[in-house]
Amino acid sequence: MATTKITERQRWDTLHKNGPFELKLFLSTRLEKKGNMPSSIDRYNDAATEIRKLLREALDKNEGFRAIGSKWSMSSIAHHEDRMHFNSFMNMKFPILASEMHPDSDYLQENLFFLQCGNQIKEISLYLQDLGKSLKTTGASNGQTIAGCISTGVHGSAIDVGSVQDYVVGLNLIIGPDPEDVIYLERHTKPALSNVLPDKINAKVIRNDSLFNAALVSLGSFGFIHGVLIEAEDQFLLTRYVRKISKDTALELARTLDFKNTTFKIPEEVDANGSPLRPYHYKVFINPYGNEDKYVVEALYKKKFDPLYKEKHGDPIPFMKEFVYRDLIYLFIKISERFPKAIPKFVKALNNTILPSEDEKIVGRLSEIFWDAGYQGRAFACSFGVDHKDSVKALDVLSQLTKDEGPIPGIFAMRFIKKSDALLAFSKFPFTCMIEIDGIQWKKSNKLMSLEEYTKRMIEVLKENNIPFTIHWGKNADWGFPKLAEHxxxxxxxxxxxxxxxxxxxxxxxxxxxxxxxxxxxxxxxxxxxxxxxxxxx
Amino acid sequence: MQKIKIAIGFLSVLILLSCYSTRIKVSNGQAEPDDTEREDALSGLWVRELDTIVKVKTITDENPINIRDCESGALHTVEYKSTFGGILLYLVTFGRKRTVKVKYVCIKESN
Known part of the structure; x- marks a missing residue:
């Protein structure tokens, strides 16, 4: 039997220490040992029974229940003061069999994988790698669970791919304590599975586009996501370049995403006519306090997989990675709280460690390019989605606010994502530019506004300038801003x-x-x- | 005189406890996660600690220290700490007593 350890707690915090938050009970479920229950399906169903039991307890006690994964969200989206369920050890993985495919499915059977909620991006990538497959995109790192990713809309900057939820093609939800509360949900216009696998996991099948698109980015509130059916693809390589290019060119590319007619050209990345190729990924880094006429940009190009890539190009994972001492950063922040004018100088001083450096091209798998992110201190992050056509204006408005009413200890970046079909996906524009400011938490002082005030002002200035926007569900924001979701x-x-x-x-x-x-x-x-x-x- | 003794005592403790640590991790494995409030490089991971003194005899060498609590049977990260006190103990006992201060993270069990 799957077992759940229940611990009394007073508080809980996110990975980046954006709390603490009050908590009564912390629950962590472990699967039955393989030796005691050799059938994978039996173990999966056994875990479902355990989750239903936990939901029954919460319901009977009139308490809330929230599943959490790797707690990477900086907002309080993962928090519930009653019961929080850590599901990272629920990490079964199933390839899909030919007999389990829907007869009308357009998906390749070999590309479909059914993953239990607690699988983390890195372990999924390693699992797929052994099968010659890869995820289509991930976030900038690899520690999140698959259920956590899709619940909050985790994204990278894969311009023509989308976010993590956009390669999810089926969901196994547990919506209550009873046996009939287990459902398998997928789109009716793009069915993936027949009823064979849902029958094995005792799930009622619902094929409905609208419901699927509502449940896809669920904010953890459409039931317990027990399993996720994803579409992977053949393994591929990415070639990564970091360059300093003129600010005008970098921003023009952000506004147009027209990579064919640009002066930004990597000699190795051109088509037969010598025109620049469209990258898989494009990211712009911006120091809001600098007057540089050049911006650092990161461009990744997708390549056919070559098993000899490490021999030819070296290991993409650095032997050793250097980080700025956390205590030094905290000291900077303490000084900044009293002397905010020092912030631009500190940001400039740390430029070389914060920003990627121009170097030789790096060639690696998706999972190697977006690799482990070490804990670097109490962080904040604000992330606004705008139509890429509005990206330059929005960046201008937000960085002006940061200079005029800040400064704030952080730097900006722009990433780009294809539209998602999920109803509450912040990547709602044809191509969404995510404008992010990341940095280290600070305390409000007489001379420095609070993070709460800053996030409120960001919303206000975007509204004042009539720039339609969304906000990343897992990032810091003034979530209580009136009518924010409707806006x-x-x-x-x-x-x-x-x-x-x-x-x-x-x-x-x-x-x-x-x-x-x-x-x-x-x-x-x-x-x-x-x-x-x-x-x-x- | 009393103050000097306290100062020397304090200094001695400082020297004996002074240390450095080295961390080694595998690149192709998923570390075992945990919900903790730690704020170091191992934040978010299930960290186990081994803090002991290994005793060896004159004519026999030490056996490996068996780690029994990694369900996956594999290690992801090992942080080895070396203290001046530990080195001193090794020297004065002619290698018969060895301080072992290790933090480790297991590979997450695959399912």
Whole structure:
């Protein structure tokens, strides 16, 4: 039997120490040993039974229950003061068999994998690597769990790929304590599985595009995500270049994403006519306090896999990575709280360690380019999504605010993602530019505004300048800003809440709510939501 | 005189405890995670510690220290700490007593 260790706690915190938050019970489930239960399906179902039992306890005690993975989110999205469930040890992996494929599926059977919620990106990549496969994209690092990624919209800067949730093609949700509360959900227009696997895991099948797109970026509130069906692809290589290019060119590329007609050209990355190729990934780094006429950009190009790549190009993973001493950074922050004018000087002094350096090209797998991120201190991050056509204006507005009303101890970056079909995906524009400011947490002082005030002002200036925007669910923001969700997602907010109300009982909707959901105004439950919203569409 | 003795005592403790550590990790393995509040390089990972003194006899060498608590049977990270006190103990006992201060993280069990 899967077992859950339940520990009484007073508090809980995120990986980057954005809390602490109050907590009563911390739960951690481990699977039954393989030797005691050799069948993988039996072990998976055994874990589902354990989760249903835990949901029953929460429901009976009128308490909330929130699944967490690697706790990388900096917002309070993963927090619940009653019960938090650490699911990282629930990490089974299943290839999909030919007999499990839907007859109308367009997916290649060899590319589909069913992953239990607690699988972390790195272990998935290593698993796929042994099968000659790769994830399509990841975040900038690899520690998040697959369920955590899709619940919050984790993204990289794969321009024409999208975010992690965009290669998810099926979801196994546990929406309550009863046996019939296990469901398998996928799109009706893009079915992946027949009923064979859902039958093995005792799941009721729902094929419905709208419900799937609502549940895809669920903010942890559409039930317990037990399993995720992903579409992988053949393994590939990425060639990474870091260059300093003119600020105008870097920003023009951000605004147009027209890589063919640009002066930014890597000699090895051109087509037969000598025109620059479109990169797989494009990222711009910006020091808001510098007056440099050049920006550092990172461009990655996708290549066919070559098993001899390490012999030819060297190991992409550095032998040793250097970090600035955390205590030194904290000292900088302490000084900055009293003397904010020192911040630009500190940022400049740390430029060489914060920004990637121009170097020889690096060739590696996706999982090697976006590798481990060491803990580097109490961090904050704000991340706004805008249409890439508005990216230059938005960057200007946000960096001006940072200079005028800051300074803030952080630097900006821009990453680009293809539109997602998920109702509450912050990558909602045809190509979304994520404008991010990352840095180290500071304390409000007489001369330095607080992070809360800063995030509020960011929303205000974007609104004042009529720039449509979204915010990354896992990052710091003024989530209580009036009508913020409606402003970002318009009608999708109501549609998301209706689908949630239709899928969950009122009691379970409360179990799967948390303060983040309430603060963001997304916890409304509609008593009479239509059953049609959760019906299979044929 | 009393103050000098206290100062010398304090200094001696400082010297004996003064240390450096080295961390080694594998690049192609998933470390075992944990929900902790630690704020060092091993934040977010399940860290086990081994703090002991290994005693060896005159004509026999030490056996390996068996790590039994890695479900996966594999190590991800090992942090070895060397203190001046530990080196001194090794010297004065002619190598018969060896201080072992190790932190380690297992590879996450694959399922």
């Amino acid at each position: 970002m997602f318009q009608d999708n907010v109501e549609a998301w809440m209706k689908h949630r109300s239709a899928l969950l009982s009122k009691g379970m909707a409360k179990v799967f709510s948390n303060n983040f959901l309430k603060t963001a105004g997304l916890d409304h439950y509609e008593e009479n939501a239509s059953e049609d919203l959760i019906a299979t569409i044929t």
